[in-house]
Amino acid sequence: MAGTSGRLLALLSLLQARRDWPGAALAARLEVSERTVRRDVERLRDLGYPIRATKGPDGGYRLGAGADLPPLLLDDEQAVALAVSLRSATASGADVGEAAGRALATLRQVMPSRLRHRVDAVELSAAGSVPGGSAADPEVLATLAGAVRAREVVRFDHRDALRRVEPHHVVTRSGRWYLVGWDLDRDDWRVFRIDRVRPRVPHGPRFVPRPLPGDGRVETLLTGRFRGAVAGSDWPCRGEVVLHLPVADVAPYALDGVVEELGPDRTRLVVGSWSWAGLVALLARFDADLEVVGPAELRDALGRVGRRLARAGRPGGPVDG
Structure with missing residues (x-):
């Protein structure tokens, strides 16, 4: 039999x-x-x-495909990949989260112990997850998640460089997977795209996890790093202006800025960017007169970028400086 x-x-x-x-x-x-x-x-x-x-x-x-779902036969790699995807769905905030959680529990229940341990190691955080194009290898995800749980230093190749990292979190954000950890050679927190990570074995020694900076939330650290902030999650450059536009023409394009109606054709906007020049470009998209409330760095950047653009607009004029 x-x-x-x-x-x-x-x-x-x-x-x-x-x-x-x-x-x-x-x-x-x-x-x-x-x-x-x-x-x-x-x-x-x-x-x-x-x-x-x-x-x-x-x-x-x-x-073929049937009316009912029969028992599935999955190899080890398929089982881990399916479990990682289900766990990601439960963390994404999508309306399939509850069903994904039940499916994960069912799958875990019938897994052999060697796979169950690997799946249990995958503890994920979500930070602004939306559908996207992650190409992360499920085996790499499981390896890094296991190192996070075991508190073991990982060694991996990333952009043709060897990195030694104390892994803190495996995070999904905007459809991609990231490893957040303390880089031992850079002596700082770093964020790595997991689809660019090539782990080396064996892992390094065990470590005592360091507290995350700021409010201690991995989502805050990740948001700040993507915005170019050294600490916290706020933009490194933030300014306040009054745009000579109705609020309805400003609000849809204010990104994460603060919008306040001051009158039929006047709107206060407080918004940030990764640089002062980037903030100028963001304001220029409104194509309207504006008054700078502050700070002085924004006023200086507007003058500097304006002069540069004016020179570039003159026939034969210089474009540098």
């Missing part, structure tokens, strides 16, 4: 890996007769797998 069970699993695995299989090819791969293959196909059909016979010179079989 054990031989039959193992053969059924092997047959199902072959049918999942390829669209069409001639009966003779399946028999050869399984080292059984074509009659045995036919009997095994009937057993799988009885279990709910929609296996259809295909026409042709050789005849064969195809695993």
